[in-house]
Amino acid sequence: xxxxxxxxxxxxxxxxxxxxxxxxxxxxxxxxxxxxxxxxxxxxxxxxxxxxxxxxxxxxxxxxxxxxxxxxxxxxxxxxxxxxxxxxxxxxxxxxxxxxxxxxxxxxxxxxxxxx
Amino acid sequence: xxxxxxxxxxxxxxxxxxxxxxxxxxxxxxxxxxxxxxxxxxxxxxxxxxxxxxxxxxxxxxxxxxxxxxxxxxxxxxxxxxxxxxxxxxxxxxxxxxxxxxxxxxxxxxxxx
Numbered sequence: 001x002x003x004x005x006x007x008x009x010x011x012x013x014x015x016x017x018x019x020x021x022x023x024x025x026x027x028x029x030x031x032x033x034x035x036x037x038x039x040x041x042x043x044x045x046x047x048x049x050x051x052x053x054x055x056x057x058x059x060x061x062x063x064x065x066x067x068x069x070x071x072x073x074x075x076x077x078x079x080x081x082x083x084x085x086x087x088x089x090x091x092x093x094x095x096x097x098x099x100x101x102x103x104x105x106x107x108x109x110x111x112x113x114x115x116x
Numbered sequence: 117x118x119x120x121x122x123x124x125x126x127x128x129x130x131x132x133x134x135x136x137x138x139x140x141x142x143x144x145x146x147x148x149x150x151x152x153x154x155x156x157x158x159x160x161x162x163x164x165x166x167x168x169x170x171x172x173x174x175x176x177x178x179x180x181x182x183x184x185x186x187x188x189x190x191x192x193x194x195x196x197x198x199x200x201x202x203x204x205x206x207x208x209x210x211x212x213x214x215x216x217x218x219x220x221x222x223x224x225x226x227x228x229x
Contacts, residue, residue: 004159031215043160043205043219056215091159098214102167104150105217107159 002026004108006092012114018080021111024073025094033093033105034067034077043091049075050098082115089113119143120208122220130228135193137223139206142187146208150217151180151191154203163204164191193225201227 005024013019025032034046047057052069060067064083069075079086089112095105121140129135139149147168152160166173166180166189173180179192193200206220 033215042221045216048215050215093159099148099209099217100214102148102165104162104165107152107161109157109159 004092004094004106006090006108006111008111009109010112010114012116013082015083015115016081017115018078019082019086019113019115021077021090021092021113023075023077023092023108025075025092026106027073029094029096029106030072031095031098031105032069032075033091033095034075035091035093035107037089037091037110046077046090048098079113082113084115087114118221119146120206120218120220122204122206122223124223125221126224126226128226128228129196131198132195135191135196135200135225135227137191137193137204137206137225139189139191139220140187141189141208141218143208143210143218144187145210145212146218147211148209149180149182149189150207150209151178152205152207153200154205154222160205196225196227198227198229201225 007022032049037043046059047067048055049069067077089110091110093105093107150165151163153163154160164175164178182189203222203224205222207217
């Protein structure tokens with residue numbers, strides 16, 4: 001069974017450019033998470049979707065960040081314009097109904113973003 | 117405000133011995149705890165979890181212990197194997213959220229042959 005699929009795995013872009021990260025959650029999962037991992041702040045939840053609806057976007061750093069989930073099998077995280085401090089690993093994760101009843105979340109392999 | 121703390125950035129253990137990874141927390145509202153393992157260039161993978169109503173959960177070589185009075189949990193790996201070398205993250209959920217996990221900074225475990 002396929003896990004969470006993210007693309008691109010690696011992205012190097014120049015400051016000011018738009019970056020779009022993509023995610024395909026595990027089939028049948030109705031909860032989707034976007035996380036960011038940095039050395040300074042560790043793993044941070046950026047946004048949480050349930051049934052394709054954004055439930056909590058309080059972790060999105062600023063207006064330059066936006067996320068969409070047009071259907072149950074696809075989500076994007078967009079940064080426009082990108083800045084060097086956005087350099088990090090971005091993880092997409094999915095689960096069946098969040099963390100209810102002892103569920104766990106399954107992570108993709110991450111998208112490594114470098115903004116120069 | 118670090119609600120979940122993993123105070124040891126790294127730990128080195130001889131193959132075959134027991135590895136003990138520790139995690140401390142400050143929020144008494146946490147009701148569910150998880151351990152994840154992460155290899156380089158991969159996403160975290162779920163390892164084992166424990167509910168706050170229990171004090172121990174075991175899965176093969178992995179056992180998690182929860183001491184609520186001390187706000188402390190530990191992950192025991194017995195016996196340690198080379199493939200266990202990875203970064204281990206402790207995470208906690210509060211009872212009023214069904215999606216928010218608070219993560220520790222991770223402990224890098226190195227198993228020496």
